[in-house]
Amino acid sequence: MNLLHSFLLPPLHMATSFQFLLLLLLFIAPSSLLAQSSFRPKALVVPVTKEASTLQYVTQIHQRTPLVPVNLVLDLGGQFLWVDCDQNYTSSTYRPARCNSAQCSLADASGCGECFSPPRPGCNNNTCGVLPDNTVTRTATSGEVAQDVVSVQSTNGFNPGRNVTVSRFIFSCAPTFLLNGLAKGVSGMAGLGRTKIAFPSQFASAFSFNRKFAICLASSSKGVVFFGDGPYVFLPNVDASQSLTYTPLILNPVSTASASTQGQASSEYFIGVKSIKIDQKVVPNINTTLLSINKEGFGGTKISTVNPYTVLEASIFKGVTEAFVSASAARNITRVGGVAPFEVCFSAKNVGSTRLGAAVPTIELVLQNSVSWFIFGANSMVQVKDDVLCLGVVNGGDNPRTSIVIGGYQLENNLLQFDLASSRLGFSSLLFGRMTTCANFNFTSAPSTALRHHDQGSDFE
Numbered sequence: 298m299n300l301l302h303s304f305l306l307p308p309l310h311m312a313t314s315f316q317f318l319l320l321l322l323l324f325i326a327p328s329s330l331l332a333q334s335s336f337r338p339k340a341l342v343v344p345v346t347k348e349a350s351t352l353q354y355v356t357q358i359h360q361r362t363p364l365v366p367v368n369l370v371l372d373l374g375g376q377f378l379w380v381d382c383d384q385n386y387t388s389s390t391y392r393p394a395r396c397n398s399a400q401c402s403l404a405d406a407s408g409c410g411e412c413f414s415p416p417r418p419g420c421n422n423n424t425c426g427v428l429p430d431n432t433v434t435r436t437a438t439s440g441e442v443a444q445d446v447v448s449v450q451s452t453n454g455f456n457p458g459r460n461v462t463v464s465r466f467i468f469s470c471a472p473t474f475l476l477n478g479l480a481k482g483v484s485g486m487a488g489l490g491r492t493k494i495a496f497p498s499q500f501a502s503a504f505s506f507n508r509k510f511a512i513c514l515a516s517s518s519k520g521v522v523f524f525g526d527g528p529y530v531f532l533p534n535v536d537a538s539q540s541l542t543y544t545p546l547i548l549n550p551v552s553t554a555s556a557s558t559q560g561q562a563s564s565e566y567f568i569g570v571k572s573i574k575i576d577q578k579v580v581p582n583i584n585t586t587l588l589s590i591n592k593e594g595f596g597g598t599k600i601s602t603v604n605p606y607t608v609l610e611a612s613i614f615k616g617v618t619e620a621f622v623s624a625s626a627a628r629n630i631t632r633v634g635g636v637a638p639f640e641v642c643f644s645a646k647n648v649g650s651t652r653l654g655a656a657v658p659t660i661e662l663v664l665q666n667s668v669s670w671f672i673f674g675a676n677s678m679v680q681v682k683d684d685v686l687c688l689g690v691v692n693g694g695d696n697p698r699t700s701i702v703i704g705g706y707q708l709e710n711n712l713l714q715f716d717l718a719s720s721r722l723g724f725s726s727l728l729f730g731r732m733t734t735c736a737n738f739n740f741t742s743a744p745s746t747a748l749r750h751h752d753q754g755s756d757f758e
Contacts, residue, residue, distance in 0.1 A: 340453070342521060345371055358447055360388075361390065362445075371486075371522070372603055374489070374564055376429075378468040383474070406427050410627070416571075424434065426469075427469050431486065433478045438472060440471045443469070446462055451462060453531050455739065463500070491729075500524045527714070529714075533737075540731065542723065542725075544666055545665060546566055549567050550592065569588075572585075573616075580617055585615055597701070605705050608690070610694075617660070618641045641693060648686060659671055
């Protein structure tokens with residue numbers, strides 16, 4: 298020790314107390330702490346469950362200091378994270394975004410607000426605001442832009458790993474009334490849309506991975522959302538990222554979400570449907586101009602986790618359902634009276650069962666690059682009674698803003714990867730065909746101690 302001391306430490310009478318303590322800490326610091334400080338996840342994972350009464354998809358993150366679990370309705374096209382700050386929001390790391398700050402710029406915030414109540418989360422002077430919107434009820438209000446700690450689990454694509462933390466995650470506060478219409482127990486909505494402060498962009502920036510994310514919704518058990526690139530592995534060892542078909546994502550120049558966002562470019566995800574087939578036969582008499590997006594933002598095909606079922610413009614609905622009924626009759630499947638919200642229902646008596654769900658006509662969305670998204674019985678038919686199956690599409694009426702909205706039921710047990718950098722969608726088709734489901738991600742690994750991650754991407758200094 299004397300030899301080591303003579304080489305590495307100055308004599309005590311020559312060193313300050315600070316120098317001595319610093320060198321001593323370098324000797325005794327556990328190597329595990331040094332290793333943890335350099336950990337950078339390649340991907341993140343959060344669970345998603347379907348709430349039975351509302352048919353909404355609910356995820357959970359941890360937020361604030363100390364960390365608390367926060368349940369959120371998943372909104373695929375949502376602009377950002379917003380949470381109710383009026384009820385029980387307590388955090389020592391909450392920071393409002395000051396006017397003209399980098400945070401306000403990233404959030405595309407407007408105005409500079411004052412608050413005439415004592416300062417609290419959601420109510421501070423000299424802060425910028427945005428318009429958080431409840432896309433289920435299509436209502437919006439003003440909300441303060443802020444930052445706070447957000448923690449989620451990392452993943453290697455096979456299992457969840459250690460928890461990682463973004464120390465200054467940008468979000469918006471909202472008043473309690475904006476929760477009306479959302480699932481019981483949630484505190485806000487998790488936006489995964491095409492903005493700089495939605496979950497995919499903030500996580501990619503914080504941890505320097507690709508601006509990709511993937512959703513895999515389960516019908517009853519726990520589904521999953523991945524942030525970052527694959528693999529996306531489901532038991533028994535099926536990497537669903539290896540079976541993706543790709544089609545371009547289309548940017549709608551006008552938002553369709555709510556009145557508060559109209560006039561802005563849409564943060565939602567659109568794809569190009571060119572025609573629809575039932576059992577390989579093109580559905581006739583569909584007005585193809587409805588399948589394109591016009592300069593006012595009307596038309597096109599949107600993917601949504603907020604709509605529980607696919608919604609079709611009235612004339613498209615008529616064409617698809619008539620073709621489906623005709624193809625079903627050819628299979629001796631008998632139509633019966635509708636059961637709200639569905640207009641087209643069938644007796645289950647002559648409907649067989651296959652690995653891909655009910656043995657009914659296959660719906661095929663022919664996309665712009667000549668690839669097809671096939672919708673099999675598991676995603677097309679809803680069992681409403683023991684002996685009644687209904688086609689899970691609803692009539693959107695005349696002149697809706699979006700002609701086709703592919704809803705949550707049609708997404709279940711399909712892996713969808715959204716590549717924001719390349720502006721393309723990868724879709725797997727029904728995972729039943731690969732002998733797995735979206736409920737088969739292995740969430741059993743225990744997380745290690747949460748780590749706080751600081752860098753330019755997460756802190757937005």
